[in-house]
Structures are given as structure tokens and as C-alpha cells.
Amino acid sequence: MTYIVDITVRLKDGMRDPEASTIKRSLEQIGFETQRLTLAKQFRVTIDAESEDAAREQGREMCERLLANPVIHDYTIRVVRE
Amino acid sequence: MKFAIIQFGGSNCDYDVEYVLTEIIGIDASIVWYKERLNGYDGVVIPGGFSYGDYLRAGAIAARTEIMQDVRRMARYGRPVLGICNGFQILTESGLLPGALMLNNYPKFICRWTHLRVENDATPFTGRFKKGDVIQMPIAHKEGNYYADNQTLQRLKERGMIVLRYTDEKGEVREDVNPNGSVENIAGILNEHGNVLGLMPHPERASEEILGSADGLNIFNSMIEYAEGIATDEIGED
Numbered sequence: 459m460t461y462i463v464d465i466t467v468r469l470k471d472g473m474r475d476p477e478a479s480t481i482k483r484s485l486e487q488i489g490f491e492t493q494r495l496t497l498a499k500q501f502r503v504t505i506d507a508e509s510e511d512a513a514r515e516q517g518r519e520m521c522e523r524l525l526a527n528p529v530i531h532d533y534t535i536r537v538v539r540e
Numbered sequence: 541m542k543f544a545i546i547q548f549g550g551s552n553c554d555y556d557v558e559y560v561l562t563e564i565i566g567i568d569a570s571i572v573w574y575k576e577r578l579n580g581y582d583g584v585v586i587p588g589g590f591s592y593g594d595y596l597r598a599g600a601i602a603a604r605t606e607i608m609q610d611v612r613r614m615a616r617y618g619r620p621v622l623g624i625c626n627g628f629q630i631l632t633e634s635g636l637l638p639g640a641l642m643l644n645n646y647p648k649f650i651c652r653w654t655h656l657r658v659e660n661d662a663t664p665f666t667g668r669f670k671k672g673d674v675i676q677m678p679i680a681h682k683e684g685n686y687y688a689d690n691q692t693l694q695r696l697k698e699r700g701m702i703v704l705r706y707t708d709e710k711g712e713v714r715e716d717v718n719p720n721g722s723v724e725n726i727a728g729i730l731n732e733h734g735n736v737l738g739l740m741p742h743p744e745r746a747s748e749e750i751l752g753s754a755d756g757l758n759i760f761n762s763m764i765e766y767a768e769g770i771a772t773d774e775i776g777e778d
Contacts, residue, residue, distance in 0.1 A: 473687075474721070476647040524604060527597060527633065529640040530687060 460506055460540040461513035467526045467533045468498035501525055504540060513537045541768060543569040544581040546611070548602045553588035553624065556744040560760060561585075564747055567764055574602070578610035582767045583620040586611070586627030588680070588742060598641065598683040599629030608634050617775045620664045620763045621736040625681055628728075628738030637731055637738045638696070639688035644681070645721025651680040653752065654719055654741060656727050657707045660700045663730055664766035665737045668758040674711040675755035677741035679719060679727075684740040686722035686729070696729060704728035704739055 469475050475497060482495040503520065507513035517535040526533045543561055547554045554571050561569035569585075578584060592601035602608070608630070615621050615636055623631040631637040644650060653676055658669040669675070688696065696702050704727040708717045718725045720740075728739030743756025 473642075474645070476643055476645055476721075480647060524596070524600065527600070527640055529632075529638075529689075530642060 459508065459513075460504060461510065462538050462540050463501075463503045463505060463513055463517040463520075464536040464538070465501040465503065465517050465521060465525055465533060466498045466535075467501070467521065467531050468496055469530055470532050473530060510537050510539070541567050541764060542581050543567065543764075543767075544572045544578050544584045545569060546574060546578075546584060546586050546607060547571045548574045548589070548591035548605070550591040550593055551587050551589035551626070553626075553742065553744060556742075557585050557587045557624070560744045560747045560757070564757065565760060565764065572607070574605050574607045576607070578607060578614060581614070581619070583622070583763060584611055584614055586621070586623040586630050587744070588625030588627060591626055591630065594683070597629075597633065599626060599631075599633040602626075602630045603633035603635075612636065613775055615731070615733070615736050618733070618735050618770055619775070620767050622665065622759075622763060623736070623738040624742055624744065625679075625684075625740055628740055629683060631736060631738040636736050637729060638692045639686055639729070641683050641740070642685040642687050643683055644685050644719075647682070649680070649682040650684075650719050651678065652719070653678045654727070655707050655709050655711070655717070656704045656741060657711045657713070659702045659705055660730070662700070663703055663737065663762075664735055665730075665759050665763050666703060667762040667765055669762070672711060674707060674709065675758075676753040677743055677746040677756050679741050680745075681720070681740055684720045684722065686720075686726045686740075688723060693723065696726075699732065701730045701732065702726055702728075703730055703737060704741070 743759040746753040746756035
């Protein structure tokens with residue numbers, strides 16, 4: 459079965475992100491009141507797997523071993539059938 | 541005595557390190573392309589640059605190449621491993637050093653001289669210094685903001701794993717001389733065993749007086765003296 463694994467990697471809560479704060483300030487400069495802005499990186503990986511759970515597990519391993527740095531990142535995974 | 545300098549696609553301080561080791565100090569050192577193996581070396585330097593264009597995270601891709609297994613093995617067998625700038629990022633990404641190097645506090649590339657205080661002189665890389673010495677080396681990075689959680693920081697402090705801190709010219713640790721937001725002004729750390737050092741400043745760019753400082757030379761010389769002094773058991777396979 460072919461699955462699309464959508465992986466979102468973002469900095470853990472409370473960690474300083476100067477890029478995000480700069481973008482937030484810029485939004486405010488053009489008139490958008492913003493309470494909070496965070497940045498994330500998204501990966502869309504298409505894989506073959508036996509089940510949705512197996513696809514999710516592969517996504518988790520990808521995060522643990524490469525896509526995220528567990529020291530600074532949290533990640534979320536969403537799996538859909540292609 | 542023979543040192544390896546690993547070259548990844550995008551390394552750009554490899555030849556500077558080679559020049560310092562072979563021309564200034566006069567030891568045998570070779571640049572090793574990352575697809576080769578590290579056999580018969582007494583120590584290894586992972587130089588600065590932008591391996592893999594800093595794709596994903598600085599150092600992330602290089603950290604997962606096969607040659608890093610050889611680096612891991614050399615580290616396990618007590619050989620000195622020195623990671624400079626991108627080399628430091630590769631060492632944290634590979635788990636050989638704790639913590640992570642994040643985007644600078646003020647998110648731009650910084651290239652300038654810094655003052656640094658030697659926090660531990662009983663390491664393979666600082667034998668030629670005295671604790672408290674204030675030295676000068678330049679930094680050139682955008683992701684040099686060292687981060688570690690509180691538990692890790694505590695361990696770094698208790699075990700003398702913090703080797704260099706950014707200070708003013710008198711050796712005072714102050715927030716306003718912290719160039720990148722590194723926690724506790726950390727510029728360089730050791731692994732637990734003490735034979736792996738990662739640092740953001742560039743000792744190879746401070747190895748001749750004509751460049752403004754030769755303080756960096758003492759890091760290389762300390763490392764070489766250490767390598768000469770250790771028993772050279774064969775490095776086994778995994």
C-alpha cells in the first residue's frame with residue numbers, strides 16, 4: 459500500500475527562535491497583531507508500507523534518526539493513503 | 541604521527557588545517573575524502589565549512605555518513621578528535637558531543653575575532669594553556685548558538701567538559717560579549733571521555749602572528765603532544 463507520511467518538525471516549546479521572532483515583528487510592522495508565531499519544517503514522504511501504523515512507525519524512525527534533532531525538536535506525523 | 545582531515549562536499553577549511561599541520565607544525569597530515577576510510581591515523585580533524593550546504597540542519601547529513609563510524613571508532617579508542625565550526629556541528633549531530641548548535645541569537649552570519657577563556661587546561665587540546673588564559677580566535681558562523689538542557693549543562697560543568705567560553709579581553713564572561721547567544725557563553729566542549737573537542741572558533745585561522753594571533757596553534761600542538769603520549773593500541777573493528 460502506498461502512504462503519504464506528512465512530518466512536521468518544530469522547535470520544542472519555549473525555545474528561542476530568532477527567525478520566528480523576526481518574522482513576527484515584520485508581520486506587526488505591516489499591521490498584523492500577532493500573539494505568537496512559530497516556524498516548522500514539513501516533509502512529505504511517500505512510502506510503501508503494510509499498514510497505516512507501519513507507515514507511521516517508519517515516519518517516527520525517520521524523525522528519530524535524521525529528520526528531527528531530539529535535543530531541540532518535537533515532531534508530529536500524519537499519514538494518509540495515497 | 542599522522543592526522544586525518546576529513547573532507548565532505550562543502551568543507552572549506554580543510555586546506556587551512558592541512559597547511560597549519562604540515563607547513564607550520566610540520567607533522568604528517570592528509571585530507572581524506574568522506575568516501576574513504578580512516579585507517580592508520582593517530583587523530584582526526586573535522587574542519588569547518590558548509591557540508592551538504594547546511595541542508596536540513598548544519599552538520600546533520602555529514603554526521604550520518606559512513607566515515608563517521610570510523611571517527612566514532614577512533615574516539616572510542618582514545619584518539620583525539622577535533623571538530624571546528626561545522627566540524628563541531630557534525631559532532632553534536634552525530635551524538636559524539638552533547639547538546640546542539642542552533643541559529644545565532646541575532647540570526648545572521650558573524651565573522652569576527654573573539655576573546656576566549658580557557659576553562660580547563662587538563663585536556664588533550666589545551667595542555668599548552670593555563671586555566672584562565674584569555675586567547676583570541678575568530679569565529680565565522682550562523683549556527684553557533686550552543687544549547688544544552690539544564691541536566692546536560694550541569695554534567696558539563698561538574699565534569700570540566702566546558703573548555704572555552706566567550707569573554708571580554710580581560711576574561712570576564714559577560715552577556716554583551718556573547719556573540720551568538722550560546723548558553724553560558726560556551727564556545728567549546730569536550731566529550732565525557734575527554735578526547736573529543738568541538739569548538740566554534742577557528743584555531744587554524746589564528747595559527748600565525750601575521751594573522752593577528754597564533755593562539756590557535758597551541759590547540760593543535762597540545763593535541764599532537766597528547767597523541768604522541770598515548771599508547772597506540774590498534775584500533776579494532778566494531
